[in-house]
Amino acid sequence: MSQELTKEQVCIITQNRAEIWMDKDKLPMILAAIRNETGLIEINGNYINPKHIEILTAQEMENITRRKNGQWQCKWGKWHEQRQRCLCRFDHLTGEELARECQM
Secondary structure, eight states: OOOOOOOOEEEEEOTTOOEEEEEGGGHHHHHHHHHHOSSOEEETTEEEOGGGOEEEEHHHHHHHHHHHTTOEEOTTSOEEOTTOOOOGGGTTOOHHHHHHHHHO
């Protein structure tokens, strides 16, 4: 089985919520264009207004998608389906500790 390395991605979200994905290593070039331009800037062949964009990591985009799909994240950092009860606090307990906790 071969492993392929993938470049870290960021997502630029435009005012109309269009998503433009790009390699994170190109981000400094985009940020410089945003600082220097007064009009539209070109990103991957798209011309956008830099005053109305968001730049988000791939992880944050995944979190947003999960929330839109009804999932929620517990304080232990695990994702659960909508209305699913979190039992993560029991994950670290041994059999004896779990039995004691369940009796409470």
